[in-house]
Amino acid sequence: MAGTDSTKPFAPSPGPAVILVEAQLGENIGMAARAMLNCGLTELRLVSPRDGWPNEDALTASAGADTVINNAQVFDTTADAVADLQLVFATTARPRDMTNRVITPSQAAGEAHRFINEGGSTGVLFGRESKGLKNDDIVQSDAIIMVPVNPAFSSLNLAQAVFAIGHEWFKAEASSDEKAADDLSMPKETRPANKAELERLFEHLEEELDASGFLHVAEKRPGMVRNIRNMLQRAGLTEQEVRTLRGIITSLVTKRRQ
Amino acid sequence: MAGTDSTKPFAPSPGPAVILVEAQLGENIGMAARAMLNCGLTELRLVSPRDGWPNEDALTASAGADTVINNAQVFDTTADAVADLQLVFATTARPRDMTNRVITPSQAAGEAHRFINEGGSTGVLFGRESKGLKNDDIVQSDAIIMVPVNPAFSSLNLAQAVFAIGHEWFKAEASSDEKAADDLSMPKETRPANKAELERLFEHLEEELDASGFLHVAEKRPGMVRNIRNMLQRAGLTEQEVRTLRGIITSLVTKRRQ
Numbered sequence: 478m479a480g481t482d483s484t485k486p487f488a489p490s491p492g493p494a495v496i497l498v499e500a501q502l503g504e505n506i507g508m509a510a511r512a513m514l515n516c517g518l519t520e521l522r523l524v525s526p527r528d529g530w531p532n533e534d535a536l537t538a539s540a541g542a543d544t545v546i547n548n549a550q551v552f553d554t555t556a557d558a559v560a561d562l563q564l565v566f567a568t569t570a571r572p573r574d575m576t577n578r579v580i581t582p583s584q585a586a587g588e589a590h591r592f593i594n595e596g597g598s599t600g601v602l603f604g605r606e607s608k609g610l611k612n613d614d615i616v617q618s619d620a621i622i623m624v625p626v627n628p629a630f631s632s633l634n635l636a637q638a639v640f641a642i643g644h645e646w647f648k649a650e651a652s653s654d655e656k657a658a659d660d661l662s663m664p665k666e667t668r669p670a671n672k673a674e675l676e677r678l679f680e681h682l683e684e685e686l687d688a689s690g691f692l693h694v695a696e697k698r699p700g701m702v703r704n705i706r707n708m709l710q711r712a713g714l715t716e717q718e719v720r721t722l723r724g725i726i727t728s729l730v731t732k733r734r735q
Numbered sequence: 736m737a738g739t740d741s742t743k744p745f746a747p748s749p750g751p752a753v754i755l756v757e758a759q760l761g762e763n764i765g766m767a768a769r770a771m772l773n774c775g776l777t778e779l780r781l782v783s784p785r786d787g788w789p790n791e792d793a794l795t796a797s798a799g800a801d802t803v804i805n806n807a808q809v810f811d812t813t814a815d816a817v818a819d820l821q822l823v824f825a826t827t828a829r830p831r832d833m834t835n836r837v838i839t840p841s842q843a844a845g846e847a848h849r850f851i852n853e854g855g856s857t858g859v860l861f862g863r864e865s866k867g868l869k870n871d872d873i874v875q876s877d878a879i880i881m882v883p884v885n886p887a888f889s890s891l892n893l894a895q896a897v898f899a900i901g902h903e904w905f906k907a908e909a910s911s912d913e914k915a916a917d918d919l920s921m922p923k924e925t926r927p928a929n930k931a932e933l934e935r936l937f938e939h940l941e942e943e944l945d946a947s948g949f950l951h952v953a954e955k956r957p958g959m960v961r962n963i964r965n966m967l968q969r970a971g972l973t974e975q976e977v978r979t980l981r982g983i984i985t986s987l988v989t990k991r992r993q
Contacts, residue, residue: 512895517885540890576925576973625909626902627775632798637770640895641902648883682983691986704979712970721962725940728949729987 492646493566493589494520494600495639496558498614501527501606507538508636509603510545516643517650521549522558522600555602555614556676563669564592564599564713567610567618568638570631576707578620585622586645597669601642606635616706617672619713667717678719679706685730750904751824751847752778752858753897754816756872759785759864765796766894767861768803774901775908779807780816780858813860813872822850822857825868825876826896828889836878843880844903859900864893925975936977937964943988 495513500506500523510521523530530551539546552558559565566585567577580588589599602618604610615621624633624641633641670678683692683702692698714722753771758764758781768779781788788809797804810816817823824843825835838846847857860876862868873879882891882899891899928936941950941960950956972980 508892511892514888515884515891515895540892542888576971576976578971624902625906626773627905630772630800633773634766634769634798634894636892637773637895637898640898644882644884644899647885651883685987686983689986689989691983701979704976705983708970708972708976708979712966714966718962718966721959721966725944725949725963726987728947729943729984731947 491520491593492516492518492643492650493593494522494562494598495643496522496524496555496600496602497526497635498524498555498558498602498610499527499605500603500635503528503532503534504538505606505635506532506549507535507540507542507546508634509639510535510539510542510549512636512640513643514539514542514545516640516647518643518646519545519548521545523549523551524555524558525553526551527605555617556672559600559602559617560673560676561598561671562600563597563671564589565602565618565672566599566620566622566642567602567615568604568622568624568642569609569615570623570626570633571609572623573612573615573621576711577615577618578711579623580620582622582624582642582645583649585620585642586649588620589646590649592669598671603635603638612703616703616710619710667715670714670716670719674716674719675710675714678714678723679709681723682726685726689730749778749851750774750776750901750908751851752780752820752856753901754780754782754813754858754860755784755893756782756813756816756860756868757785757863758861758893761786761790761792762796763864763893764790764807765793765798765800765804766892767897768793768797768800768807770894770898771901772797772800772803774898774905776901776904777803777806778858779803781807781809782813782816783811784809785863813875817858817860817875819856820858821855822847823860823876824857824878824880824900825860825873826862826880826882826900827867827873828881828884828891828896829867835873835876837881838878840880840882840900840903841907843878843900844907846878847904848907861893861896925973928972928974928977932974932977933968933972936967936972936981939981940984943984947988 495509495518497506497509506523506526513519513521526532536543536546592599601622602610602614604614622642624638626633682705686692692701753767753776755764755767764781764784771777771779784790794801794804850857859880860868860872862872880900882896884891944950950959
């Protein structure tokens with residue numbers, strides 16, 4: 478549909494980052510960027526785009542959302558792309574064999590909105606066109622967003638998925654007097670842990686579990702590590718709590734070493 | 736996003752017809768058909784598609800929504816395409832110099848839903864990619880739908896516009912018999928831990944932390960215990976995860992004892 482009027486001011490608050498993991502076609506990245514800007518989202522992060530970056534097809538397909546494309550940041554891994562974020566959502570079209578909180582786009586938009594208003598940083602992960610996100614990407618997230626669609630034909634075009642979630646964000650922004658419960662009330666002197674701090678916690682724990690023999694069955698190790706990360710991730714830990722947990726791990730193993 | 740499961744039954748009630756007026760690219764018609772079926776809509780009507788019909792590009796871009804493409808009906812004029820419909824909406828991205836009722840996609844979905852339940856027939860008009868609907872098309876409609884988007888970048892991809900409206904229709908359909916999300920998606924073989932299991936986990940951990948000296952400052956102990964319980968509590972642990980955590984604690988301290 479036509480109708481852009483660039484004389485109209487729109488000063489979006491810094492919305493969630495859109496993180497496309499191993500997107501395949503530049504055209505799809507471009508259409509996703511267009512969908513983002515339709516919804517007032519401007520921060521695009523790309524994890525290992527298959528056809529490299531920059532990508533001329535992406536710019537063309539963005540249909541004028543050049544600012545989104547030109548400011549896109551590229552990362553090698555999903556972990557790198559979310560390292561500075563405190564609240565991360567993952568999008569999936571089908572239930573996974575993992576224990577995760579599953580929410581709708583409008584619930585996610587509400588949570589992200591409240592979180593950003595309190596100074597937090599958030600992002601949403603989208604998987605590659607053909608296969609979606611891997612479980613190893615999903616464990617980086619705090620909750621899963623499932624877009625309610627026809628269960629007999631649920632495969633969404635990438636830009637469509639971005640729009641489905643971005644549009645709820647835009648509506649939540651537009652009606653920003655709305656408020657709801659369910660946010661984490663948190664002492665003033667702390668803040669949500671970012672993903673880099675969580676990563677160091679996980680590595681610390683896994684190192685000790687390797688040393689203690691808990692992870693000694695090689696073929697089971699990846700699944701066990703994923704499950705442990707997943708359950709701790711879900712707790713929505715603060716930076717202070719991450720330090721407490723690291724203190725606990727150190728304390729439990731220390732006398733062993735002495 | 737991946738995830739279509741064709742074993743899942745979905746018997747949509749006959750939703751609104753999607754009427755694409757003078758669509759230009761077959762690819763856009765195909766992507767619109769895919770978006771329709773994502774939302775459980777199956778009735779596609781085409782008014783003078785520029786590149787003729789049938790169109791191979793449309794079938795390819797529909798990504799499996801063949802049934803929508805193959806059953807599309809073609810009309811010479813917008814008037815012909817809406818002749819049998821009783822309630823017609825027109826989509827525009829910008830206000831027109833016409834006196835029309837303007838509603839949101841979710842309002843339109845609600846109205847269409849009630850209307851169809853009473854045996855009525857409805858449809859939604861979408862204009863050509865570059866220019867939108869002509870005023871002569873809009874006068875065929877009972878109300879105008881405007882999708883709320885960034886006013887500084889409001890030009891929606893055709894399939895995106897179809898999805899924005901179809902998705903509200905789908906949600907209105909689904910909410911008639913479905914409860915809200917926010918449940919924990921969980922592997923079948925486990926269940927949420929009960930409070931007794933959590934209590935045993937907490938006592939196990941605190942016993943070891945007393946032994947290791949982590950909780951040795953007596954006046955701080957109650958607050959620390961509360962904080963630790965609080966963060967683990969928040970994770971919504973399953974019974975299996977409680978066992979994993981107890982295994983981790985045992986593993987971390989075991990060699991110390993030996």
